[in-house]
Amino acid sequence: MIERIICLWIILLSSFSIHAAQGINGDIRAVVFQDEDIQYVEISYYLKTESLQKIYQADSQFQNQILLTVVLKNEDQIVKVDKLLLQSPYSFDQKPIIHVIRWRVQAGKYNLESTLTDPLNPLNEITFINTFKAKPINQNPNLSEIQLYSICKNSSDKSSILFKNGFYFEPLGYHFLPPQLHILYSYVECYNTTPLTNNKLILHYKLSNIDSNNTKTKLLEWYQKSTNKKRDLVLHQKDISSIPSGKYELSIFLKTNKGQVLDSVFTYFERYNPFWDKLIALYYEQSEPKRQFEQLSEDSLNFALRSLSPIASSQELHLIQYLLAENRNSEKKLMLYQFWYERSKQEPVEAFNHYMLEVNKVNEIYRSGFGYGFESDRGKIYLRYGVPNEVIQEDNDNGAFPYEIWKYAKINNTGQTNVKFIFYNPDLAGSNFRLLHCNAIGERYNYKWEIELYKNVKDQFKGKNAIEATEMEGHFNRRAREYFDN
Numbered sequence: 001m002i003e004r005i006i007c008l009w010i011i012l013l014s015s016f017s018i019h020a021a022q023g024i025n026g027d028i029r030a031v032v033f034q035d036e037d038i039q040y041v042e043i044s045y046y047l048k049t050e051s052l053q054k055i056y057q058a059d060s061q062f063q064n065q066i067l068l069t070v071v072l073k074n075e076d077q078i079v080k081v082d083k084l085l086l087q088s089p090y091s092f093d094q095k096p097i098i099h100v101i102r103w104r105v106q107a108g109k110y111n112l113e114s115t116l117t118d119p120l121n122p123l124n125e126i127t128f129i130n131t132f133k134a135k136p137i138n139q140n141p142n143l144s145e146i147q148l149y150s151i152c153k154n155s156s157d158k159s160s161i162l163f164k165n166g167f168y169f170e171p172l173g174y175h176f177l178p179p180q181l182h183i184l185y186s187y188v189e190c191y192n193t194t195p196l197t198n199n200k201l202i203l204h205y206k207l208s209n210i211d212s213n214n215t216k217t218k219l220l221e222w223y224q225k226s227t228n229k230k231r232d233l234v235l236h237q238k239d240i241s242s243i244p245s246g247k248y249e250l251s252i253f254l255k256t257n258k259g260q261v262l263d264s265v266f267t268y269f270e271r272y273n274p275f276w277d278k279l280i281a282l283y284y285e286q287s288e289p290k291r292q293f294e295q296l297s298e299d300s301l302n303f304a305l306r307s308l309s310p311i312a313s314s315q316e317l318h319l320i321q322y323l324l325a326e327n328r329n330s331e332k333k334l335m336l337y338q339f340w341y342e343r344s345k346q347e348p349v350e351a352f353n354h355y356m357l358e359v360n361k362v363n364e365i366y367r368s369g370f371g372y373g374f375e376s377d378r379g380k381i382y383l384r385y386g387v388p389n390e391v392i393q394e395d396n397d398n399g400a401f402p403y404e405i406w407k408y409a410k411i412n413n414t415g416q417t418n419v420k421f422i423f424y425n426p427d428l429a430g431s432n433f434r435l436l437h438c439n440a441i442g443e444r445y446n447y448k449w450e451i452e453l454y455k456n457v458k459d460q461f462k463g464k465n466a467i468e469a470t471e472m473e474g475h476f477n478r479r480a481r482e483y484f485d486n
Helices: 002-022 274-283 286-292 298-306 314-326 329-341 348-366 377-384 449-453 480-485
Strands: 024-037 038-047 065-074 075-088 097-105 106-118 121-134 148-156 165-173 182-192 200-208 216-226 231-239 246-256 261-271 390-394 403-410 417-424 436-437
Touching: 002 038, 024 106, 024 121, 024 182, 038 065, 038 106, 038 121, 038 165, 065 097, 075 097, 097 165, 182 246, 200 231, 216 231, 216 246, 216 286, 274 314, 274 329, 286 329, 286 348, 298 314, 298 329, 329 348, 329 480, 348 377, 377 403, 377 417, 390 480, 403 480, 417 449, 417 480, 436 449, 449 480
Parallel strands: none
Antiparallel strands: 024 038, 038 097, 065 075, 065 106, 106 121, 148 165, 148 182, 182 231, 200 216, 200 246, 246 261, 390 403, 403 417, 417 436
16 A cells, blocks of 8 residues: 555656646636625635746745736636736745636526646747636525635635635645644535525535545544525634545535535545555554554653654644544554654664653753743653753843853754754743754744843843844843853
C-alpha cells in the first residue's frame, strides 16, 4: 500500500511539473448559488505562477501577472465578457494567484471560457473551458454544490474578493490537501426549508475512500444541525489528520429527523498524508523496540508525547495534539516509536530513554506553577539545543527585570556559532523566565528587547521617543547589552 501511495505521489508531482514547464496551469471551478429569487455563479480561480515572467522590485521581491479573459456562453449565445489583469502580491516566494468572480445567471446550460495569458510573454497562453448548469429555482428543500477551502477565517473586510458572508476564504486548489493542511473546510447552502417547521433538519456528512478499482469504502460520518429558513449558509470544518493518502468522496445529505433524505450532493478531493501513512506501515511491524513502546502505560505515553513539544516539527505537533485529543492509544504508541526511530539511527529505545532523562532533569530545574519544566521557555531551549556553554544570571541590574543570558559556541542543529538567548522574569514571581530575544535562526528575534527589559526605567532610552527607541542609554550597573554583545 505504501509503495502504491509513493508511486501515486511521484506521478502527481511529475504531472504538476510537466504542466508548469509547458505553460500556465490552474484550477477553475464554477458553483451556482441562490440568493432570494436570483441565482449567481461563483467562479474560483487558483492559478499557478511558476511559468510566468517575474516583475522584480529593488529588494528582489517579485510579482507575477496574468491577463484573464472570461467569456460566458448560454448554449451558443455570449451573455457576459470580462477582461482582468490579475496580480500576485510582491514576495520572495512563488505565490499562486487567487481570484473570484460572481455573475448573475438565469436557468440554463453554460460554457465558461477562461483564457490566461502572461502579459510579459504573450506566447504563454492557455484557454480552460468549464461547463455548468443553473437549474430553475426550486421551491422544494435542496442543496447547493459543495465548495472546499484551504483557508477560512472570520472577516469583516467586504472589499476583498475573497470575502463571503462574514468570512475570508481561499479555494482548495485542485481539491488537493498537502501534508500541512489538516482541516477540511466545506461550504454548502440549504434552500427552502422554512415550510418544514415541524421537522428538525440534519446535515449528514459521509467521507468515503475510493481505491484504484473505483470502489468506495465509508471511512467517517458525522452530523450537523441545519436551520429551517429560506437560505441557510453552512460552513463546516473537519479535522482529517487521521485519513491516509488517497482519493476521497465527501457526500452531504439533507435529512429530516425522521431520516427522510430531502437532497444530497457530493464532491471529490485527494489527500497526501505521509505522517499517517507511516503509522499505517508501522502497525504491522514486529520488533522488540516497538514492543517496548507498546508496553508504556497511558499516563507515561501521554507525558512522553507532550514532552516532544520542544523538538517536534509543526506537522508532528499537530498530529500529537490530534492523537491526545482523540485518545487514540494505539496510534500514540506508533507515533512515539516512529518519532524516535527516525531520529535515532535505528536505536529508538535508547534515544527515547536518554531524552526522558533530560526531560526529568528540566522538570526539576525549571518547573514552576505555570506548568512542566519542558513547557517553560528555558526548558524548551535546553531540550532543543542542549546545555549552554555559559550562563549569566543577573538579579540586580539597574532598573532591569531579573534575567539570564545563555551562550552557545555552536548549535549542532543548524551549525550556527556564537548563539545567545536572553530570558527575563517580568512577573518577579517564581522561576517563569520568558525568552525575550535571541540571535538563533528560527527563534524569537526582538529588536526592542533592551527597552522591554528596562521597562521600569523612565525616559532613559536612546532616540527621540520610546516608541521608536531600540536601546537604552548607558548607566552605571546597566550591563545587559554588554553581556549580550560580548
